[in-house]
Amino acid sequence: MGAYARHYEDTTSRLTHYQVSRLPDSFFGSIPDKVINLGFTPSRIWLKWNVQNQTNEPVYAILEAQDIDYVDAYVVGGDTTYFLETGVLRSYQNRHFSINSIVLYLGRHPKHLYIALKDMNGLVLPIKLGAIRPMVQKVYRETMINSFVVGVMALIALFSFFMYVTLRDRTFLLYTLHVIFSALTLLTFEGYLFDLLWQDMPYMNNGVNSSLIRLCTLLTSIAFSVAFLNIGTVRPHLAQLYKGVGVLAIGVVLAKIIGFQQAEMVFNLVVLVTFLSFLVVGVWMYRHGFRPARFYLLGWGIYIIEILLLMLTLFNVITFDHTFTYYGYQIGAVCQATLLTFAVIDRINSLRDNVSQAQELAIKRLAENQQLIEHHNDVLESQLQQVQPAPSESLQQMLKAIRDERVRVKKIPVPTLESVLLFTADDIVRIEAMGSYTTIHFTNRKELVASRSMAEFEQVLQEHDHFFKVHKSHLVNLNYITRYRRGDGGTLMMTDGSEVDVARRVKADFLRKMGLES
Incomplete structure (x- = not known):
């Protein structure tokens, strides 16, 4: 309806709808656009339409700008004439329909429509005229x-x-x-x-x-x-x-x-x-x-x-x-x-x-450092043995302590779905197979799913003689066994409160490893 409107600026914001309706047409300026755009103004703007309904249905005007502060509407028609004060700063109950848009009922025989607008923001007002069915369809959409x-x-x-x-x-x-x-x-x-x-x-x-x-x-x-x-x-x-x-x-x-x-x-x-x-x-x-x-x-x-x-x-x-x-x-x-x-x-x-790339690089450098330390230890052992062809018992104990400490502090890489983590063997209570994955159970009773098979962990831990595969799905740290309960294969009680079955085929080797042979 924008292109059919004429507008008048009430700089005093005091004119009543009756006074505006008595103003001659020459006081109103035209609006060239389909959508009314009055910009930023402190004045109250009056809009005027001459309306003629050529249908047999009642018609409505719907204001599609839902955030206008003050809206004063004056409808003059053959079957309905009324003045309405609405807008977002006025009572919601004044609206013809309880929806977010303001709807004006013009009746079957409208003649004139006056709408006054005042807003602290820009006044942009798409307004449309139509019967009830298309209006409801538009609101629904x-x-x-x-x-x-x-x-x-x-x-x-x-x-x-x-x-x-x-x-x-x-x-x-x-x-x-x-x-x-x-x-x-x-x-x-x-x-x-x-x-x-x-x-x-x-x-x-x-x-x-x-x-x-x-x-x-x-x-x-x-x-x-x-x-x-x-x-x-x-x-x-x-x-x-x-x-x-x-x-x-x-x-x-x-x-x-x-x-x-x-x-x-x-x-x-x-x-x-x-x-x-x-x-x-x-x-x-x-x-x-x-x-x-x-x-x-x-x-x-x-x-x-x-x-x-x-x-x-x-x-x-x-x-x-x-x-x-x-x-x-x-x-x-x-x-x-x-x-x-x-x-x-x-x-x-x-x-x-x-982070994953940085961890991979860190693991690579750690492996290189471990290899270097092992090489230095081998050189040290060989030199000590050359100096003393028959090493004393204290020297042998020292060399054994060096080897044991080297194995104890050696980090074990544990790949997960997101990164690769490093742990010492002493942090691990047991490793449980889970298909192509494994679950690592730690001394602090925490668990971690690793993207590495049981066979791969067996290879990584082969130099740690305190790990033993007691079952096809379990690799345990012998240092964290608290009790062995006899049976067909037997059952182990671990420090984390878990129970692990011992396979019958490895029972003899396990008892021999633990010094429990009868």
Whole structure:
């Protein structure tokens, strides 16, 4: 209905609907666009339509901007005439239908429609006229789209919080908060918070809550980006600059709260410049080998494009009547949330790959050091034996102690699904076969699943003579046996409280090893 409207600016905000209806048509200016865009103004704007219904059905006007502070409607018709005061700062009960959008009943024979608007934010108003059936279909479609978007964001927030609790990675917590505030921003724009949470408290829609929610969305996006891209370490001066941007955004929102009219436009520009800087920094990080930045760039890229389109509609550069502007925030929010989730997961995988490579290198160097120590010990033994062809008993005991200590402190690599861990043989109580995997039981009663077979562990532990395979599925440390219970093969009681069966075929060897032969 935008192109059919005429508008009048009431700078005093005091004219009544009756006074406006008596003004001559020459006082009203035309609106060239399909979507009414009146920009940022402190005045109350009156819109006027001359309406003629050529159908046999009652018609309705639906205002598709759900967050306008004050809406005064004056309907003049052959079968209905009334004045209605509504908007988000007025009682929810004044609405014709209890939905997030404002609907005006025009009756079967409308003649004139006057609507007055006043809002501390930009006045962009898509308004449509139609019968009840297409109006209900439109409301239903928008509700389904918004429900889907909020549902996706809620699942992503839950998943991110679960990852934070599991991994204790601060990046996931910051991302969870960012997704939550992005969803709250959408719910605020679409009027669902008023509809669902505080119908009896219209003062909650005074613009302060909306500004604070959007401020938190910006601040959490800054904190998340700084943590995700590791800006504090790579570019500490840039991290300080982002802190300054956050302080600036807080100051702008405070200025808006105290009544500075242009603060809304300044805040939108701060948001846009900040988001564009995320793209620039992301490109720089990706070019320097930070692989997870690819999903980060895609997520922010789509989101920023949609935000830019919305801002261009506020400045009346493009129209509001196509999908990518009308559903711009929904499209940008769901794409950003999804792709940034991929980015965070990819970051975790990348860090794990780096840790795994570092561990493999450390294990390689450890093995080289052990070989060097063993070589030095062999040289020392040979030299001592050359000096004393018949070593004394004390010298033999010393050499044996050196060999035993070397075996005792030698690290055993335990590969897991995520990395390779190192333990000494004395840390292990028993090893239990589990197909091609094994479960390692430690002295502190902890367990670890290793991606190595029992046969491989047998080979690794072959020089540790205090390990014995008592069963095809059990390799035990003889030092941690507390009791042997006789039977067909027998049962071992271990220090960790477990019981391990001894196979009948190895019973004799086991008793001989333990010195329990009868």
